[in-house]
Amino acid sequence: MSHLNYNHLYYFWMVKRHGSVTLAAEALCLTPQTVTGQIRALEGRLNGELFKRVGRRLEATELGELVFRYTDKMFNLSYEMLDILNYQREQHILFEVGIADALSKALASRIILSVMPDDNSIHLACFEATHDSLMNRLRDHKLDMILSDCAGESLKYPEILSKKLGQCNIGFFSSKPVTRPFPACLEEQPLLVPSRKTSVGQQLHRWFDDNGLNVKILGEFDDSAMMKSFGLFHQGIFVAPTIYQKDPEASHIQLIGQSDQIQQEFHVMFAERMIKHPALKRLLKTDFTELFAGLDVRVQV
Structure with a gap:
């Protein structure tokens, strides 16, 4: 042969x-x-x-x-x-990142920005899609890494590595006042929640059942940014990381309650060969404890 x-x-x-x-x-x-x-x-x-x-x-x-x-x-x-x-020849190193629709874009962007060098030597390209779609792109070598709310899918593929970066508490926000104490107040307005396909969506539905809440769900969303947009236009109570209350756009939005039993996790997934990428190397070494605790100076009001 x-x-x-x-x-x-x-x-x-x-x-x-x-x-x-x-x-x-x-x-x-x-x-x-x-x-x-x-x-x-x-x-x-x-x-x-x-x-x-x-x-x-x-x-x-x-x-x-x-x-x-x-x-x-x-x-x-x-x-x-x-x-x-490419790393050796290109003046600007390309860093192609996939971000799961379900993740908070505010937190995802800060994670990525924290590892970008000041000399503009890295050219960033971001793609948003569902977790499954991003995993396919990663396995086809069309992405350098992905940020997602779950890492279970990566266990199916030995060539894909993952690391949990941290987690943050999820709160309930509304632009309208509520009259009852939390969590009973969640029955007063329709809810905007993440899709049942997401980790937070699954946690929410279990938590509603465990607390005997008879909530009215107005809409389920794969995209956290779209869900937040509906909430900003007075269309019901929506969920987001609790540190969202420190963002400028949340000035007229109130946090009406939260539960420690509902949290959003952030995982980075990448092919083993990508460990050599300078931005990914920096990200894997970074401690994001303060960011997830809401102590990052970029989210202070």
Whole structure:
């Protein structure tokens, strides 16, 4: 076997990682028929089948698992090489960060700004999306790291590392006065809450049940900024990190209560090869205790 087509190997690697020809084809901007044809050509070169169909899913054969172990090392190493070369050659180092929609944008921005150098040597590019979408982009080497409210998904992928940066208390805010004590006052106005798909959303619904609250939920949001915008326009009680009360835009918003049982966590997730990125190295060494406690000078009024 004197030669292998590396395009064929790359298409195989993408199919194995995405779990289907269709998803791999979308990532490659090719038709499923083209990808299937390339896989068939590789199987012919290797004299064996790389995938078997189990129900509607594709699973790698024993030969496929063997080939994947090597291709995974090959292509991850090639991406690492390109990253290192870019760090050395570019005048401004690109730092591509994904931010989960569910996170507080005020806190996420301060986390990132805290590790940006003053000499403008790093060019920041931010992307907002759902946690699942960002994880796919991270695994496709389209992001350097992501900030998210949960790290469980990263445990599925050995090439993805994660670290918890901290957590903050979640409070209930309203632009209208309430007459009853907390938490009974939450029954007075409709609520704007994070989606049940988010960690905070799940905590909230359990907390409502545990406290016997008969609340009226006006809307559920994947995007925390959109939820806050509805709240600012007097459309009900909304939730946000308690340090939000120190932001200038919250001058006419009151914190009506909070529970220590509801907290938003901040996790950073990244591929192992990205540990060499200067901004990520700085972030992993930074202590964010004061920031999450609301003691950061940038949030003082």
